[in-house]
Amino acid sequence: MELVITILVLLLVVALSGAVVRILPFRLPLPLVQIALGAILARPFGVHVEFDPELFFLLFIPPLLFADGWRIPKRELFLLRGPILALAIGLVIFTIVGVGYFVHWMIPTVPLAVAFALAAVLSPTDAVATSSVTGGQQMPPRLMHILSGEALLNDASGLVALQFAVAAEVTGRFSALHAARDFGITALGGLAAGALVSVTFGLFRRRLVRWSGEVDSASQVALLLLLPFAAYLLAEHFDVSGILAAVAAGMMMNYTDVLKGGYVAMRMQNSAVWSMVEFSFNGMIFLLLGMQLPNIVGGAKTDLQQAGGGELWYLGGYIVAITLALVVLRFIWVWVSLRFVLMRALHRGEKRPKVGTRLVWTTALAGVRGAITMAGVLSLPFLKAPGVPFPVRDLMIFLASGVILCTLIFAAIGLPLTVKGLKLPGEDPRVREERTARALAAEAALRGIADEQKKVDDGGDPDAIALASRVASRVSADYQQRLEAAGEEGDVPGKARAEAGTERVMRLAALRAERKQLYELRRNHTINDETLVTLVREVDLAEAALTGLHAG
Structure with a gap:
């Protein structure tokens, strides 16, 4: 019973966090508010959650990666594959090597494999968190596509690298050649497993519709919720990458018929359910981080003393230093990549796009760390071997948590300044x-x-x-x-758009009056609840169509 109450309390706080952000007199990123609320739950109210890293990873990672893979624009992912892969794979390797050695140099008693594990977990970025801290400034769509593609693929590459680093620390053995070979096998196997699960689900759904003669929207959405877990568990069963399986399963959804055709109710329910799942899971991760913070701070102080001693403020210095290292490494990588692109264009005799330093700084500051980093670092094992604790685990979690907060703060301050008026050459129309x-x-x-x-x-x-x-x-x-x-643009389209806008306002006014009257009829017992639900649903669909059309 206590566990059920705790889960309900957490869900309530996640739901309220969105409202808290809006009523604050100053603008704060939602993750910061959720972390603070989690810390309040832990200390004054004494809410406690027993933590199982493997269960946490299984519960949170597959659906979040699946949703990212599903949502990413596939055409832009292909067209912008060059810069996306450069950031999602090249920058991840550059970050792991650079930050790993930097952390090991800064805190010598932290084992190199553990430092690489921290660097790996810090390499994934969060495009959703980035868009939430731009201060209302619109990120150029092409840059946002690149950041979204990077966030999708570096989630997978960073978490796979984390698993290799943890395995190296646990076993005491690491070979770059063997790691590259194993990575290729696990990556291809994971992608194949995810694609297989999505295609199989599409075939099964078609057969199910053929047998039953209709689509049960609720059951289809429920099955779809299980899909990322099925892909992840199948891949893990065959010792390939469950992370990439979840990503591949999400990306394959657009190539199956699961949400095509005339299944309007299923598409609407699915969109609403997955929006709720993403919001809830992201919020729960940051809440759990806030709840763990008091214990993590205490454990980090202990680990710091065992790692050579030092004052408490050293921890803050380490966090700022690692954050600056991440930003500088990202800046260097993007700057060098752009110089390479310009040199290649010059060599081919192509027109060289004008790219300023402001774009490089925007991309560097946009490397905000978020839920995947948090989920990854919290999945570090408690024990390296039976009776042997995993080295400096609490210190690693504290540093990762601090870096998440620092990147959010840096981005919240810097991005609104660098994004304002920023335009990219070849902006997508x-x-x-x-x-x-x-x-x-x-x-x-x-x-x-x-x-x-x-x-x-x-x-x-x-x-x-x-x-x-x-x-x-x-x-x-x-x-x-x-x-x-x-x-x-022209006289006829302009008049037609003005007429369409006026008609939309009139139709919305009519629909809202219609809905108000229906509720009044229900209060007067003129109609019953079933009639009310049927008619209000029709009005809601009509209003959704109007508002959706206008939003486009």
Whole structure:
């Protein structure tokens, strides 16, 4: 019973944390607020959670990586594969080597393998956390695509490197050649396992729909929630990378028919459920960090004394030093990569894009560490061997926690200044793409209406033909307006967009009045709850369509 109450309390605090951020008189990143709330739960209220690193890793990592893989724009991931891979693999290796040796040099009694484990867990970045600390400034879409792709792939590469570093510390053996070979095998095996699970699920769902004749949205979403765990456990069973399996399973979802076709209810439920899962799991990770902080600080002080002594403020100095090392290494890597790109363009006789130092600093400061780093460091084992504790575990967790806070603070201060007015050469034309897609979709809709009207005309019933003509004219007018509004700049598109905006305001006012009246009818017992739910759902879908259209 105590465990159930604790889980409910944690979920309540996660849910309230979003509201707390909005009512604060000053802007704070959500992760910082959640860490503070976790610390408050631990000390004044005495809420305690027994921690199992393996269970924690299994519970939190697969769904978060699966969601990242699912959400990442696949086209941009392919088109920008050069800079993304340079950051997600090259920078990860550069960071592990640089920060690992730096930590070992700064705290000599920290074993080199443990220092590499800390560096590996600090290499993943968090694009969601980055977007939350830009101070309302819009990150250039192309840069955001690069950061999102980097965050997706370096989560996997960093966590796989963490497993190798922990294994090296536990076994006392490490070979770069064997590690590279094992990495290739585990990576390919993990990707294959994830793809296999997603494809199998797609085939199973199609068979299930064929047998039952309909789609049960709730059961399909429930099965989808289990998918990342299935991919992870299958991969781990065959000693390949469960981390990459979860990523591959998420990326493959767009290539199966799980959410295609006319399954509107399933898509809406799935989107809502996964948004809730991501928010809750990210929040729980930072809450648990806050709850562990008091014990971690005490353990870190003990580890520091065993590592050669020193004052408590040394810990703060170590955190700042590691954070600065991460930013400097990232700056160097991005600067050198851009110089290489410019030199290659010059060699090929291509036009050299103008890239300033502000872009390099923006990319360097955008390397915010977040939930994956926290989940990874908390998964460090308690014991190296039976009866032998894992070296300086609490110190590593404290340093990683401090670096997360430091990168959030650095980004919250620096990014709003560097992002303001920042533009990238070759910016992706999302607005034009969306207008083109809306125009083509409206044209297809008009053709569909014409085909349906032709079927009625072929039937030869005069009353049906007249009715179809009136209805087709009314529906076609709506799509014709959309088609005009989707055009390029000019008088006709401008008037059509103004008309569409006014019509949207009127329709929203009508829908909200309709919903208010329905609730009033329920209060007066004119309709029952089932009727209310059915009609309100129709109004909600109509409003979602209007607001979604406007948002685009």
